[in-house]
Each structure stands twice: as C-alpha cells, then as structure tokens.
Amino acid sequence: MSMNATETAVVPLPAKKTKSKKLRPARKQVKPGEVERKETPQTGKEYNIWYNKWAGGDREDSYSNKTKAQTRCNIKLDSGLTRANTTGMKYCCLFFARGNCPYGWECEYLHMLPDPSTALPDSSKDCFARDKFADYRDDMGGVGSFNRQNRTLYVGRIKETGTGLETEEVVRRHFKEFGEIERDDSETGWAVKVLQYRSVAFVTYKSELHAQFAKEAMACQSLDNDEILNVRWATEDPNPVSKVNERHRLEEMGQAAIREKMDPRVVDAMRTIRALEDGDVLDAEGNLIENGTLDADKEGEAEEEEEEDDRPTKRLKLDEQVSAPPPLEERSQPLGLLSADTMDSLKYFSEIRKRNGIPSYTASRAVPQKASVGLGLGDYGSDEDD
Structure with missing residues (x-):
C-alpha cells in the first residue's frame, strides 16, 4: 500500500519518565585543613566563653572585630545522606550549616535542613544538639532560651541600596534558602520587615528549627553588597495583637500534638459523654449537629406542651x-x-x-355513704403527694 507525499505517518511519542528525587551521599564541603581557624585577637584582659570574645579592657567598636565567614552552605549542592540517616540521629551538623564540614557522607550528623514535622528527642536542645538556657544573652546571641519559642531573627548591618521593598526582596531571597518564611498581611505578603535607614531587618520563619539553622548559616555572611551580617535572636514583639496571635498559635499546636498522641476511640468516648451531659445531639460520625433543626423541634414540642396545658382551661370555659x-x-x-x-x-x-x-x-x-364515727385513711393524709 503506497502513501501519498502529503500524508504523514503518526508515530506515538514515548511517555515521559517522572524523575524521582533521590538523595545522594553528602559531599565534603571543604578539605581537611582548608579552612583557617583564626583565634580571636586578644583585645582585653579576660576571655568570656559565654560571649566568645575578650572583655575587660577594650572599648572599641565591636563591629570592627567581625570578620566575614570563609564558607557558606549551599543547601541544593551540599545536602545528602550521611551515617546519621542509618543510625537514627535527629540532629543536624553545625559545621554543615556553616559550610565547612570536611566529613561529608561520613559525618555522624544530618546534612540537610531540619524537618519541622519530626520532633527532636530533647526539647531543651536546638537542632544542632546544643543545650539551651533559661534566659537569652544580653546581646541576644548564642543558642537561645527554652522558655520561649522564637522564630524571628534580627539581621543587622544591611547595606540598603534602594527602597524598603527592594531591600526586603534581597533579604528574603537569601534567607528563604534555609527554611520556609512565614506569611502575613503586609504589602509583600512575607514576614520580612526592613527598618529603612537603620540597616536592620527581621525575618520570621514558620518553624523555630529553621530559624536556628538560618541563624548559624547566615552569621557573618553577605547579601548583595559584600556586607558582614550581624544575625541575632529577635526580642519579643511588644504588639498586643502579635502576642495574642502567638498564644493562639501555640495553643493550636499543643492541641494538635495531644490529638495525635491520643487514641481516637478514647476521644470519641469522651465526646459522647460530654454531649450527653450537655444535652447535645451527635451524628453518626460524632460531629455536633447544628442547632437549627434541633431548635425548631424543641419549639414544636414546647408549643404542644403549652396546648396540652391550656386544654383544661378551654374545657372549663365552654x-x-x-x-x-x-x-x-x-x-x-x-x-x-x-x-x-x-x-x-x-x-x-x-x-x-x-x-x-x-x-x-x-x-x-x-359517692360513698356516711362512714361510721372513727378514724379514716383521709385523716392520715393518704391523699397527699408526700
């Protein structure tokens, strides 16, 4: 059978294969000895291990002592499998966050962002297994406090080259790599606030674990203008509305965590008992029925009762x-x-x-006849309700 020149054969295209994302073994970010570990120059008489600086003699500007970080973590390239994925370790590698872990897949800690859905074994430690403290440091640095869930970072020493919205976009572009940023009702829709002409920004993450990771990953890093960032924990927002919203959010998280741990059969039984005590009606799935239909039924029953109460009165008026x-x-x-x-x-x-x-x-x-003289049952009050 011959085919004309104008006719073309239809050849089915092969189906596209969907690529499943698989983690590869983590790479070594640096070679051993490649990163120079410089000791802090002695500018005072005593070294404060709490603040990691010399104190008691220097009055110079603390900004001059800051040096730019030599390495930076690249989540897309550096994330991978390590020994922690087989041993069950839940904590991340601190040096991986700073971009200078020389062990790669041989590391005993995770080389990936912390998972907010996975609870850490100890709530008094951060995502790097460092112990938290009861109070924050005076400069709001360090590990943080276990008495407050802080998801907001203070970012200082930003070089502003445009308007506030342009600077917010630059800050968000650099910090979104290390976790999901919270949404809000601002003009940009992101919880990134820049104090214009003050070189300060605030970044709020959805999870505190991501805020912990980003604080270490962006410490002494640069944005687009070769600055040296000062990343600290943010103080508590004094806005009363923000405090109320944060309290409601924590209550919802606590209730959700409790519901996950409880047996659903126990929850259904408690809900049924409470409904019986309150006089509510539940459907087959255990949900409370709206009061619309119930109120109408109750009103109909009340009207019937009123009619029954009025019937003797109507009969007497005939x-x-x-x-x-x-x-x-x-x-x-x-x-x-x-x-x-x-x-x-x-x-x-x-x-x-x-x-x-x-x-x-x-x-x-x-009608009985006259009774004989004597005591009858009516004399003892047998007709009374008591």
Missing part, C-alpha cells in the same frame, strides 16, 4: 354556668375513704357530664 369548686377554706371535712377535695372534684365533673348529656352512673357510685 360552660360559664357551671360553678367552680368551692374554695379550700369552705370545703367540708373528709368522710370515709375519700377526702373532701376528692368529693368536691367528683361533684364538679358530675355536673359537667350532666350538662353535656352523659349518664352520670359513675358519679353516683363514687
């Missing part, structure tokens, strides 16, 4: 000539087995039956 029972003071003393109240009621309903043409044979039978 015949205005029927006299009402005598007052309690005018009723005679009880005779025989039936009390005076019972006798008056029987006589009253007997008159109503006669008025409506109904034979009153029951009323005649119900």
Whole structure:
C-alpha cells in the first residue's frame, strides 16, 4: 500500500519518565585543613566563653572585630545522606550549616535542613544538639532560651541600596534558602520587615528549627553588597495583637500534638459523654449537629406542651354556668375513704357530664355513704403527694 507525499505517518511519542528525587551521599564541603581557624585577637584582659570574645579592657567598636565567614552552605549542592540517616540521629551538623564540614557522607550528623514535622528527642536542645538556657544573652546571641519559642531573627548591618521593598526582596531571597518564611498581611505578603535607614531587618520563619539553622548559616555572611551580617535572636514583639496571635498559635499546636498522641476511640468516648451531659445531639460520625433543626423541634414540642396545658382551661370555659369548686377554706371535712377535695372534684365533673348529656352512673357510685364515727385513711393524709 503506497502513501501519498502529503500524508504523514503518526508515530506515538514515548511517555515521559517522572524523575524521582533521590538523595545522594553528602559531599565534603571543604578539605581537611582548608579552612583557617583564626583565634580571636586578644583585645582585653579576660576571655568570656559565654560571649566568645575578650572583655575587660577594650572599648572599641565591636563591629570592627567581625570578620566575614570563609564558607557558606549551599543547601541544593551540599545536602545528602550521611551515617546519621542509618543510625537514627535527629540532629543536624553545625559545621554543615556553616559550610565547612570536611566529613561529608561520613559525618555522624544530618546534612540537610531540619524537618519541622519530626520532633527532636530533647526539647531543651536546638537542632544542632546544643543545650539551651533559661534566659537569652544580653546581646541576644548564642543558642537561645527554652522558655520561649522564637522564630524571628534580627539581621543587622544591611547595606540598603534602594527602597524598603527592594531591600526586603534581597533579604528574603537569601534567607528563604534555609527554611520556609512565614506569611502575613503586609504589602509583600512575607514576614520580612526592613527598618529603612537603620540597616536592620527581621525575618520570621514558620518553624523555630529553621530559624536556628538560618541563624548559624547566615552569621557573618553577605547579601548583595559584600556586607558582614550581624544575625541575632529577635526580642519579643511588644504588639498586643502579635502576642495574642502567638498564644493562639501555640495553643493550636499543643492541641494538635495531644490529638495525635491520643487514641481516637478514647476521644470519641469522651465526646459522647460530654454531649450527653450537655444535652447535645451527635451524628453518626460524632460531629455536633447544628442547632437549627434541633431548635425548631424543641419549639414544636414546647408549643404542644403549652396546648396540652391550656386544654383544661378551654374545657372549663365552654360552660360559664357551671360553678367552680368551692374554695379550700369552705370545703367540708373528709368522710370515709375519700377526702373532701376528692368529693368536691367528683361533684364538679358530675355536673359537667350532666350538662353535656352523659349518664352520670359513675358519679353516683363514687359517692360513698356516711362512714361510721372513727378514724379514716383521709385523716392520715393518704391523699397527699408526700
């Protein structure tokens, strides 16, 4: 069978293969001995191991003692598998965050960003297994405090070359590599604030673990203008609205963590018991039914009860000539087995039956004869509810 020149054969294209992202063994960021470890020059009389600087004699500007970091971590290139992935170690390598780990895949710590969904074995340690303290240092540096969950970093010594929004974009571009930044209702939509003409910025991450990693990764690094950043923990926001939002966020996180640890059968049982105590109605899945349909049913039941309560009154109003029972003071003393109240009621309903043409044979039978002199059951109050 011949094919014309204008006709073309349709050849099916092979299906595209989806590439599954697999972690490769972590590479060695530096060679052993490549990074020069310079000791801090002695500018004072005593070395403060808490602040990692000399003190007691130098009054010079602390900015002049800052030197630019020799290495920087590249998450895309440096992340990989290490021995920690097989041993179950949950902490990250501090030198990997600073970009100068010479061990690579032989390292005993993780060479990747910390996972916020994975809880650390000890909440009093940071993501690098360093012990936290009760209070922050005076300069807000160091590891941090275990009494407060801090997700905001203070970034100083920024060189501003444009407007505030342009500087915010530069800061966000450099810091987003080390974790997911929080969203807010600002003009840019990101929780990155720059104090214009003050060379200061604040970056808020969604997870405190990412803030811990970014603090070490961006310490003494540069943005776009070869500056030397001063990265510290941010102090608590004095805004009352921010405090309330942070408290609600922590409460929701705590409730979510508790729900994950609890047995769902226990939760359902507690929810059912509470619904029974409160008088609520639950559906088959255990969810509370809205009050719309229930309120309508309750209103209908209330109306029916009111109608039932009004029926005796309506019946008594049908015949205005029927006299009402005598007052309690005018009723005679009880005779025989039936009390005076019972006798008056029987006589009253007997008159109503006669008025409506109904034979009153029951009323005649119900009237007892005079009892003999003596005590009857009515004298002991047998007709009372008590």
